[in-house]
Amino acid sequence: EGERYVLVSHAPDSDSWWNTIKNGIALAGEQMDVEVEYRNPPTGDLADMARIIEQAAASGPDGIITTLSDYDVLSGPIQAAVDQGIDVIIMNSGTPEQAREVGALMYVGQPEYDAGYAAGLRAAGDGVGSFLCVNHYISSPSSTERCQGFADGLGIDLGDQMIDSGQDPAEIKNRVLAYLNANPDTDAILTLGPTSADPTLLALDENGMAGDIYFGTFDLGEQIVEGIKAGTIQWGIDQQPFLQAYLPVVVLTNYHRYGVLPGNNINSGPGFVTADGLTLVEEFAGEYR
Amino acid sequence: MSTSTPSAAGDERIKERSRLRNALVRPELGGICGTVLVFTFFLLTAADSGMFSPTGFLNWGTVSAQFAIIAVGACLLMIAGEFDLSVGSMIGFAGMSIAILGVTFGLPIWLAIVITFVLCTLIGGLSGYIVVKTGLPSFIVTLAFLFILRGFTIFLPQLIERKTIIGGISDAAEGDWLAPLFGGKVLNGLFVWLGDAGLIETFSRGSRQGQPVVDGVPMLVIWALLLIIFGHILLTRTRFGNWIFAAGGDAEAARNSGVPVDRVKILMFMFTAFCATVFATCQVMEFGSAGADRGLLKEFEAIIAVVIGGALLTGGYGSVIGAALGALIFGVVQQGLFFAGVESSLFRVFLGVILLMAVILNTYIRRLITGEK
Amino acid sequence: MSTSTPSAAGDERIKERSRLRNALVRPELGGICGTVLVFTFFLLTAADSGMFSPTGFLNWGTVSAQFAIIAVGACLLMIAGEFDLSVGSMIGFAGMSIAILGVTFGLPIWLAIVITFVLCTLIGGLSGYIVVKTGLPSFIVTLAFLFILRGFTIFLPQLIERKTIIGGISDAAEGDWLAPLFGGKVLNGLFVWLGDAGLIETFSRGSRQGQPVVDGVPMLVIWALLLIIFGHILLTRTRFGNWIFAAGGDAEAARNSGVPVDRVKILMFMFTAFCATVFATCQVMEFGSAGADRGLLKEFEAIIAVVIGGALLTGGYGSVIGAALGALIFGVVQQGLFFAGVESSLFRVFLGVILLMAVILNTYIRRLITGEK
Amino acid sequence: MSQPIIQMKSIEKHFGAVIALAGVSVDIYPGECHCLLGDNGAGKSTFIKTMSGVHKPTKGEILFEGQPMNFAVPRDAMNAGIATVHQHLAMIPLMSVSRNFFMGNEPVKKIAGIPFFDHEYANEVTMAEMRKMGINLRGPDQAVGTLSGGERQTVAIARAVHFGAKVLILDEPTSALGVRQTSNVLATIDKVRKQGIAVVFITHNVRHALAVGDRFTVLNRGSTYGTATRGDVTPEELQDLMAGGQELATLEGSLGGTV
């Protein structure tokens, strides 16, 4: 009763996708009647994130839920927290092996490279031979891994097919337009989240390629869901962030209260969301999906 | 050698200077040279990439227009001797404000827009008021506002809506009388006619087959043109324009001469905030959503465009036309690199180098004009 | 009323001022007040959150030390009348340089570190050289370098390694003689003894069971202290320090008096780059990897710490101790808000408000000291 | 003499801990050249700034044409007819001469009801006024930064005169000027005074003061020694007063009389 859990992410303040995580952890906190906190480095600087994990450990919570977006940077502080007697669950990024190495209880998430690879395989099956990866967060390694995984899944070289789109919607839109203009025979587009997917949708609308070009995206959002419904987007890879935040709290609480613990890691994704069965997704996109 | 007129005209101590050179030497010269250079460069390297097709044109035109909207505000403010680092945060804040008011609170969109304009210009006025009253450098004061506004932009929607992206604005704006002023397109008829006449390409596949590839001029571009014209006339043709120069050139001297320096500066802060709000409103209307991360680093981009356009960072000198050319250069380079297929992360390197070269050229031109030492 | 000494002492035109007040009024006063206030605040609100436990102490201590390292450089540079917006990009660049040299090219780490230090100080010197020779504002020149360096930091590892993060530095640094100077910890023995004596907590499980939770003072903190002491002595106790003040106070006057202003400014740009490189090296050695996004916005944080510490943005006035206190305040507030459980997006709002208040207080103090009007 | 145009009554001005003026009373009459003399830091500049609306006096009353005057900003004073050429030049180097000339008094031409800056008129007037003062500009859009110190000073005075001031305040207009420029400025003062304008002239040079002054007020350390009329006071007495009644350093033989 009154256990305290801290979730530490690597996302900058303004990254909208993490909103679902915040909502998931808040809901879990409410339902389990525990205290939960969400922490992140304001600029997304991973070194700052390491300090936040140290800080969280110093504040003596019962458990820490954290992403492991760079093993080198974060393993030290996480291990120290574990050694202090704090239970840790790794979520979202990292791999199950890395989670085991730092001494975490379990891993909940979707390995980025693997997800990209799976998507690439699927696209290859659909006959895609070239693509554009719209990377709106070029400096984050996991974004690059998604593009790399996709290329490897397709069995082609990533080369110049990934663009640094920046985060301004108009710029993303126009950069996509510029790229497609210069490379009109591009088969497919891969976006990495709502930030890049929403303007890309508009871009395709504008140059008339909407529905014509193969379009897949990571992560869901209101407009992505509408795009899937309209047939503009073939699929969205849903890693179900809600679960990544919700489940660790539930697992930790039950572990602390009753000593029970699932025997395995939980893969929250990749789940491919397609035009089938969209109603619930639609209702909660951006909030719980 | 004249004996009665000691100075300037016919002064034997001034070496001769050609007329042509005097005619050429104007504040915008740097911007003009830059524009010519940039276009030449891309005409040579990216002519066949579609950069100069109608769609390509629209593409970098829109991006440049975006920069121009905030550059006009930043330009006038910089000439008035101050600058505003909170432009980017203001863009995020304004967009969020429209979204929260219009979608969450369900106000009619026109009202949400009007309230946001009033609120944001007031905030701009507040930072101006603090700068003017405390005599602190605007760098510091607006840096504080950069953080404060961004903080609220992230915090408020999270608190109210449990989201950091608020969508659904397009639906809410349906049928609104004010919204099309920011998000619509004009001259649709003209382009359809051009398309039918075969003067511009039409879509050959997809949902819009047969329609012209460019179906209108976005209001964003119209706003940019309007603001440029307004800014240019205000600065060069009105009494207030003279005050702007005076306030930035030497606030103390201007004050002693009866120029209401404080009022001028505060008004320019408000105008900058106004421009940022126009930017945000156009964006929100076009994309139908507001996000907490909108406008990041836009303050630097505005300042860069203005400086490329020949304005003096310390105030008292510059031109709106120059700033607009700066925005054009910025937009063309940014998009052109994509058309030319240059590795996109090198864009930053190019930008830095262009900025340096532009500012060195401009300094040289300015010294010729003003006799600065 | 004396008839022979017209000024100051015993001047009837100066109202009386108490001695205490004169003793209190020093450049660091603002920083001291701020520090006291901030600690009081957190002692009251977050005392039981572990903020003042050994690990908590180490936590905000390390963060503050980080800020302090770059603040010292920024402080001296600001007093010399310039500032550097490329600090953050330089941090990213330096880290990446060490990683590429040490891991990809397989050079011994000590050599990678030495080459990086030389390279980065040279780049700092280059921006200084451009500022000094062209007379351009350092805002513009270093803004250009902000983009150029960040561009290369993203582009190079992509080109060479097809990644934006390069790890494996810990392995490469194994057994290196220079690496522990940046990444190690000192006073381990003391803490083990403290742990054994039960004075600080020990790990309760895992591989390090029985060891104290704090096992030493990170070299980062040592570097911060060394740089603060070095900077303080340089500024207040040496001839060069006098030149720094003079160069920032009025470059023309200083030049006329025989101060080698250009050299002083370029050296200070190099020192700032040096501090950024120390920061980057400590970070890379501690965390074992370099990423393209390291150091984002750190330039603002450095400037904020310096300004909170009482330095004048326009140069010629400030203190290293003040800047260090500014860094301490910044670090304590940032981490303290986490300890106090405040919604983290509000951190920016707090930061903005603190910055505004600090700078207003400091301006008041400075006017008392210098008789500025 | 007629009615004074400005009456300053026991003006006090404090800046924080500094008492710059400790109660100074002076009357200024139309058509006179009133010299304000005194040591460095005596408060001359501060005094005329309270007159021209830059500072509000801490205490004391100012009557303009018999009415209490309450100028919130310099503009009000200017509109009432008080023109000032400040010690630290009121010119902006980066702006053109014509923009500087009309700064704060821009001529306006209405086009379609909107008031525009009338550049043509401004340029014409500027060129003409400058020619009158013996300065030939390259063009009205020449930047003030390209003018010499003396030329700038002349622009500032020409401007003040042009705008039909009733009172013209000159704060050390001659201190940085060469002999010829100085003589021009003094002649201008003489001319202006003859037009019935009141001139307040601050200088450290006794000879300049004696050349054009009708009455002399000496300030010392924030208060006044009173006002003397031309003829009532010898150059030596005046010089003694200006030095604050303190002994002057003596130079061996060479320097007798006035400095």
Next chain:
Amino acid sequence: MSQPIIQMKSIEKHFGAVIALAGVSVDIYPGECHCLLGDNGAGKSTFIKTMSGVHKPTKGEILFEGQPMNFAVPRDAMNAGIATVHQHLAMIPLMSVSRNFFMGNEPVKKIAGIPFFDHEYANEVTMAEMRKMGINLRGPDQAVGTLSGGERQTVAIARAVHFGAKVLILDEPTSALGVRQTSNVLATIDKVRKQGIAVVFITHNVRHALAVGDRFTVLNRGSTYGTATRGDVTPEELQDLMAGGQELATLEGSLGGTV
């Protein structure tokens, strides 16, 4: 007269399109006060700046004690014994008086082989020198910004004298000063000259020049009218020369003779 300490031979200096000096030759002897006179913009400041190492002449030769002098920076000139008080003050308002006093000439004390700024010595000397000049500081760490213009000027001169200059260059040191301060400065010049130091004194005031000058060089529009010796020239002639040979505006009756 002995050997000249500085010989300036046909000095030219161009700034871009502006020809500031068109070939000026002057010799300066130890123990003399050499007055440099001339109109605004005549090139006086530029001329002495080539002497003190601030500008490199475009053409011409400078001999210092018979040796060609090649000063790259002001510091070299200073070390050789040429001290300059520039027209636009060489004081930094935000810094303390003692730091300003020793700016560029900081006294150094070695502790453990490392040279430290010797604050104690600096403070003592500053207080002493200021007292000699009749200025009582609150303390050596009082900021220069709190001093009056006259006081600042005095600090600058005291500093130049203190550092044992062989040549002391003063660029319009009296232009902004009150009567008493001026008289102090002139007395100081007199004292310095008697110590065998060469003084180069720039002024627009004929009487100041006549009071202390031994020889007078008049510059006009970048070239020189030659040098006159005290006694060979009447005040009226000198004044005519200073005005560039052009007619002075005449004031009705009142102002005869020197301005």
